[in-house]
Amino acid sequence: MKEVQDHYFKKAKKEGYAARSAFKLEEIDTKHKLLKSGSKVIDLGCYPGSWMQYVSGKIGDKGLVLGIDRTALQISLKDNMRFIHSDINELDLSTLENVATRFNLVISDMAPNTTGVKGVDAARSLQLCEMALLVARERLHPDGAVLVKILRGGTFDELLRQMRNEYRIVKTIKPKSSRKESKEIFVLGMHRK
Numbered sequence: 001m002k003e004v005q006d007h008y009f010k011k012a013k014k015e016g017y018a019a020r021s022a023f024k025l026e027e028i029d030t031k032h033k034l035l036k037s038g039s040k041v042i043d044l045g046c047y048p049g050s051w052m053q054y055v056s057g058k059i060g061d062k063g064l065v066l067g068i069d070r071t072a073l074q075i076s077l078k079d080n081m082r083f084i085h086s087d088i089n090e091l092d093l094s095t096l097e098n099v100a101t102r103f104n105l106v107i108s109d110m111a112p113n114t115t116g117v118k119g120v121d122a123a124r125s126l127q128l129c130e131m132a133l134l135v136a137r138e139r140l141h142p143d144g145a146v147l148v149k150i151l152r153g154g155t156f157d158e159l160l161r162q163m164r165n166e167y168r169i170v171k172t173i174k175p176k177s178s179r180k181e182s183k184e185i186f187v188l189g190m191h192r193k
Ligand SMILES: C[S@@+](CC[C@H](N)C(=O)[O-])C[C@H]1O[C@@H](n2cnc3c(N)ncnc32)[C@H](O)[C@@H]1O
Pocket: 018, 019, 021, 022, 044, 045, 046, 047, 048, 049, 050, 051, 052, 068, 069, 070, 071, 086, 087, 088, 089, 109, 110, 111, 112, 128
């Protein structure tokens, strides 16, 4: 397992990514074709920026990726990248409209500070996913998609329930590049009802 992780760590370094997380998004995107030239994307919990780097390369000059994180980004921003330094729970979501009226994709790799207390961590993880769903509700194009990370636990079924209520297609994804022992799992929602 460690060797696999070392592989992704080295690959990220070699390809200039800020983190190996980029390969999880790459795997999901390759399979589900989420990103296109010109796509507009909101990336929640974007620090240190590897998802933004991957997205920026895929969407090209006509696309736009807006990253939001409570930690300031250190990577240099390309012309198709924007960044808002804020906790998502404190952000006035109406300001997102100033960046673009409609987005094609909302992605969230947000992870809570874990306490080790299962119920608390699961509840915090769900709350961050619910914020991503709220952002999607406000700014996503009807044909757009939302991808969220959740820590598998008591609240996973609740997230699926909420997403199935709102999206016609809901898929759970565990990328190969995600550590097997990690509780993280991604849920993709497509086509708002
Ligand atoms: C696993 S990292 C994201 C890695 C990123 N996708 C990448 O590829 O570089 C999770 C991020 O979620 C952010 N985060 C967690 N809770 C947040 C919140 N309430 N508001 C904004 N960002 C949050 C953390 O600051 C952290 O940078």
